[in-house]
Amino acid sequence: MTPEQFLELAIVLPEPLVLVTNDGQVLATNQPVADMLKLRRQELQGKTLFDLVTEPASDIIKYLQACSTSRAMILGSLTLRINNGQTLICRTQGAVIQPWSPESSALILLRLENRTVASNNFVLLNQKIDELAKEVQKRKQAELELQKANEELEIRVEERTTALQETLNELQLTQTQLIQAEKMSSLGQMVAGIAHEINNPVSFIYGNLHHAHKYTQDLLKLIEIYQQICQDPPLEIQKQIEEIDLNFLIEDITKIFDSMTAGTLRIQEIVKSLRNFSRLDEAELKQVNIHEGIESTLMILDRRLQARHDCPEIKVIKKYGQLPNVTCYPGQLNQVFMNILLNAIDALEKSAVNSKTTDNPQIQITTELIDEKWIAITIADNGLGIDEKVRSKLFDPFFTTKPVGKGTGLGLSISYQIIVEKHGGQLNCFSTPGKGAEFLIKIPVNSYSNPI
Numbered sequence: 516m517t518p519e520q521f522l523e524l525a526i527v528l529p530e531p532l533v534l535v536t537n538d539g540q541v542l543a544t545n546q547p548v549a550d551m552l553k554l555r556r557q558e559l560q561g562k563t564l565f566d567l568v569t570e571p572a573s574d575i576i577k578y579l580q581a582c583s584t585s586r587a588m589i590l591g592s593l594t595l596r597i598n599n600g601q602t603l604i605c606r607t608q609g610a611v612i613q614p615w616s617p618e619s620s621a622l623i624l625l626r627l628e629n630r631t632v633a634s635n636n637f638v639l640l641n642q643k644i645d646e647l648a649k650e651v652q653k654r655k656q657a658e659l660e661l662q663k664a665n666e667e668l669e670i671r672v673e674e675r676t677t678a679l680q681e682t683l684n685e686l687q688l689t690q691t692q693l694i695q696a697e698k699m700s701s702l703g704q705m706v707a708g709i710a711h712e713i714n715n716p717v718s719f720i721y722g723n724l725h726h727a728h729k730y731t732q733d734l735l736k737l738i739e740i741y742q743q744i745c746q747d748p749p750l751e752i753q754k755q756i757e758e759i760d761l762n763f764l765i766e767d768i769t770k771i772f773d774s775m776t777a778g779t780l781r782i783q784e785i786v787k788s789l790r791n792f793s794r795l796d797e798a799e800l801k802q803v804n805i806h807e808g809i810e811s812t813l814m815i816l817d818r819r820l821q822a823r824h825d826c827p828e829i830k831v832i833k834k835y836g837q838l839p840n841v842t843c844y845p846g847q848l849n850q851v852f853m854n855i856l857l858n859a860i861d862a863l864e865k866s867a868v869n870s871k872t873t874d875n876p877q878i879q880i881t882t883e884l885i886d887e888k889w890i891a892i893t894i895a896d897n898g899l900g901i902d903e904k905v906r907s908k909l910f911d912p913f914f915t916t917k918p919v920g921k922g923t924g925l926g927l928s929i930s931y932q933i934i935v936e937k938h939g940g941q942l943n944c945f946s947t948p949g950k951g952a953e954f955l956i957k958i959p960v961n962s963y964s965n966p967i
């Protein structure tokens with residue numbers, strides 16, 4: 516670049532630019548340089564860099580050398596001698612625009628920058644950085660607050676979800692109770708109704724049976740007397756005696772009356788059990804014999820225990836201990852026995868049908884007085900048993916492994932509630948899968964009153 520070309524370019528640029536040779540000869544400057552030095556442009560003609568700055572010549576040459584031999588821009592610092600006798604420290608950026616050759620020196624373009632302006636820019640820059648840092652800080656703070664708010668919101672949502680879940684559980688429990696109460700009360704009512712309906716005609720039969728027996732005996736006595744007096748009866752009577760096989764009839768009729776009496780007594784017993792089971796009249800705490808409750812429940816379940824085409828008879832082994840009368844809600848305890856026994860029967864039937872592994876299905880009922888305050892009732896079956904996955908959900912309302920229409924999944928959850936909440940007792944299940952299940956009921960001899 517010639518000084519003329521440089522001037523053409525530099526004249527339009529607002530920055531102070533100097534074109535120098537590598538030995539310090541100023542070839543051209545633009546107006547901003549003259550302004551900086553408070554000189555006129557003409558006054559700069561023929562000057563060297565050594566005339567314009569205060570640094571030692573050796574330093575200046577070293578800087579120019581560095582500029583002329585580097586491809587990059589070299590940063591430096593020069594102190595300008597201002598015309599008014601003052602000095603002005605400038606930052607410089609020097610770049611070679613024509614390298615050194617044996618024929619000509621290297622040409623270097625120097626860009627000057629007033630350090631105060633630069634440092635003002637620096638201050639501005641610093642301020643900007645500071646503002647930015649503050650802004651970043653603010654944003655970080657806002658982000659933290661947002662995160663905190665989010666966390667709080669999450670906690671509140673979680674709390675609300677827990678509260679909702681609790682309400683849902685409570686509602687489910689109430690629903691469970693209602694369904695079961697409805698189920699049991701209709702069963703109880705039906706049982707009580709049937710018991711009542713049967714009781715009247717049976718009492719009627721039983722009451723008359725005695726008279727019928729007596730009358731028959733009287734008639735037989737009369738026949739006997741006839742036979743003694745009339746040893747050779749007419750042919751027609753003899754024929755009739757043979758036809759009705761009088762001797763057999765006389766022998767059999769007593770047996771018939773005996774079995775009719777036994778039958779009606781049995782019906783009366785069943786009616787008593789049905790009434791005992793339903794215990795509609797006993798919603799209050801009452802002192803009862805637990806064994807009677809178990810017996811009446813077994814009586815109701817009797818048909819389910821008998822042998823069927825796909826399942827042999829289920830034997831019930833009773834190991835009753837000496838129990839005092841227990842203060843409890845008898846109707847509700849019977850429901851518990853019923854639910855647990857029904858489950859045991861279902862499990863035994865299933866194992867008989869599915870795997871045919873249990874050839875002697877049995878339910879063992881054990882009762883015992885643990886101490887003067889507690890009794891225990893164990894109902895154990897030798898069915899398929901319960902695996903851990905099922906066992907963990909056993910007492911959950913609506914949990915069932917039975918097909919739709921067969922189980923509602925309420926039996927055990929209601930039983931749990933009756934034993935634990937109503938009687939302040941404990942209900943536990945122990946099982947070895949494949950070998951059977953055992954339900955252990957513990958209740959206080961004197962249950963506290965905790966009506967649901």
Ligand SMILES: Nc1ncnc2c1ncn2[C@@H]1O[C@H](COP(=O)(O)OP(=O)(O)OP(=O)(O)O)[C@@H](O)[C@H]1O
Nearest residue numbers: 858859862900915916917922923924925926927952
């Ligand atoms: N003795 C048992 N042997 C094997 N599994 C059992 C036994 N007792 C209960 N279970 C399991 O526990 C589940 C829940 O029993 P629960 O009595 O609560 O309901 P369910 O019998 O299915 O229905 P519901 O009693 O309402 O008719 C049963 O579906 C069954 O899988």
Ligand SMILES: [Mg+2]
Nearest residue numbers: 854858926927
């Ligand atoms: Mg059940």
